[in-house]
Amino acid sequence: MSVAMAQLLIEQRKNLESQAREIIDTAETEKRELTAEENVKFDKISADMTSLRSRSDQLVQFESDAKAAEEALRKAGHDGKQEQRQAEAGDVEAQLRKLVSGELRKMELKASPEELRALSKGTAAAGGNTVPTTFYGQLIEHMTESAALINAGATVLTTTSGENIDLPVTTSHGTAALVTEGGTIGGTDPAFGKRTLGAFKYGELILVPTELAQDTAVDLEGYLARMAGRAVGNALGAHLISGTGTGQPLGLFNSTTLGATSATGTVGAPTFDNIIDLFYSVIGPYRNSPNAGWLIKDSTAGQIRKLKDTSGRYLWEASTVAGQPDLILAKPVQTDPNVAATALNAKSVAFGDLSAYYVRLVNGIRFERSDDFKFDTDTIAFRALIRGDGVLADQTGAVKHLAGAAT
Numbered sequence: 495m496s497v498a499m500a501q502l503l504i505e506q507r508k509n510l511e512s513q514a515r516e517i518i519d520t521a522e523t524e525k526r527e528l529t530a531e532e533n534v535k536f537d538k539i540s541a542d543m544t545s546l547r548s549r550s551d552q553l554v555q556f557e558s559d560a561k562a563a564e565e566a567l568r569k570a571g572h573d574g575k576q577e578q579r580q581a582e583a584g585d586v587e588a589q590l591r592k593l594v595s596g597e598l599r600k601m602e603l604k605a606s607p608e609e610l611r612a613l614s615k616g617t618a619a620a621g622g623n624t625v626p627t628t629f630y631g632q633l634i635e636h637m638t639e640s641a642a643l644i645n646a647g648a649t650v651l652t653t654t655s656g657e658n659i660d661l662p663v664t665t666s667h668g669t670a671a672l673v674t675e676g677g678t679i680g681g682t683d684p685a686f687g688k689r690t691l692g693a694f695k696y697g698e699l700i701l702v703p704t705e706l707a708q709d710t711a712v713d714l715e716g717y718l719a720r721m722a723g724r725a726v727g728n729a730l731g732a733h734l735i736s737g738t739g740t741g742q743p744l745g746l747f748n749s750t751t752l753g754a755t756s757a758t759g760t761v762g763a764p765t766f767d768n769i770i771d772l773f774y775s776v777i778g779p780y781r782n783s784p785n786a787g788w789l790i791k792d793s794t795a796g797q798i799r800k801l802k803d804t805s806g807r808y809l810w811e812a813s814t815v816a817g818q819p820d821l822i823l824a825k826p827v828q829t830d831p832n833v834a835a836t837a838l839n840a841k842s843v844a845f846g847d848l849s850a851y852y853v854r855l856v857n858g859i860r861f862e863r864s865d866d867f868k869f870d871t872d873t874i875a876f877r878a879l880i881r882g883d884g885v886l887a888d889q890t891g892a893v894k895h896l897a898g899a900a901t
Contacts, residue, residue: 656693722878753894762898846893
C-alpha cells in the first residue's frame, strides 16, 4: 500500500509540474518576464513539488523497512498477537492516508514490543550502556537522509580504527609520441600523488532528567537516538559538502575544478547554456559513469526547472516512478541543504562521477548512555559520536562545478 500511495504522490507532483510549466509557457508566448505574482506562484509550486518528493521517498523507505522488519520477526519466530497487529496496521494505514492528504508532514512508527525489548538494554561500557545494533541501523538511516552526498553515490569506507588512510592516485597520465625508425622513444611518465583520509570527531551530548526517563510512556531512547543521529549526520554532512580541509574534511565543492561560469547580470543563476557547458566540461568516462549525477540546493532546483532548450523542451525531467530521482540530461539530481545557493562567485552546482568522492567512517555511529556523568543532578547523559572524513580522490576533473560570475 505504501508504494501505491507513494506513486499517487508522484502523480500529484506531475500535475503540479504541468501547472508550473504553464506559467513559464504563458510568459514566453506573451514574450515577457514572469510577473511578481507569477514568480511567487511558481516558487510555491516548486516547494510543493519538493515536499511531495520527500513524502513519496519516505513512503517507499517505510515499505522497505516494514518488509525487512516483518522478515526479521518471521525468522525469529515471533508470531505476536493478531488483534494487536491488526489494530497497529489500521493506525499506520490511517497515518499514511493523512500523510498523503497533507494533514501530516511526517510520520513516526513505534517499535513493536519485541523491538522495544531489544532496544532497552545493551552491554555496559565506559559508565553507560551502549545501544544495540538495532539503534545503529536507525542512526545510519537518518545520517544518510541528511547527508545527501552519501546517497548520491559517494564511495563509503568503514574502518575499525582511525589511523590515516592514504589513497594513491594518478595526477596525470603518461603520453605516447610518434617514433621514427631507429629514433629514440619519447613520451612522458605518469605522475602520482596521494589523498589522505583522517578521522574527525563529531558529537552531541543530551542531558535528560531521570524523572522524565522513568515516567515517560514513549520510546524516549528511540527518539533521542534518531535526534542525535540526525545531528551528528548533519554536522559531518555539512563538511562533506563545503569543508575547508583544515581541521575538518575537505568538502566536495572545495575539491572540484571549474566547469562553467554563469553569465554576468544573473547573480549566479544558471542558464540552459551554463548547464550544457558544465555537463560537457566533464570528460566522457566520468560523464558516462553510472555514478555520474548532479548535486544542488533546493532553491537552485527551482531555477533550473524553468530552463528550456531551443526547441522549447524543459531541461528538467521529473521522475514518474516513486523512489527514483529526477533527471537533468538523463543524469540523477540530488539536493543537499549545505550546497551554496546561486550568488555572485558561489559554487552552486556540481556535476560528475560522485563515486570519486570518498567518505571514511570509523566504526559507524556510537550512541551511549551514562547514569554517572551528572550524578550530582540526577540526570542521565546520552551522547552520539561519529568519526569520519571525506576527500575527492581524483581532483583532475572527475567532478566539476558551476560558479556564479563576479558581477
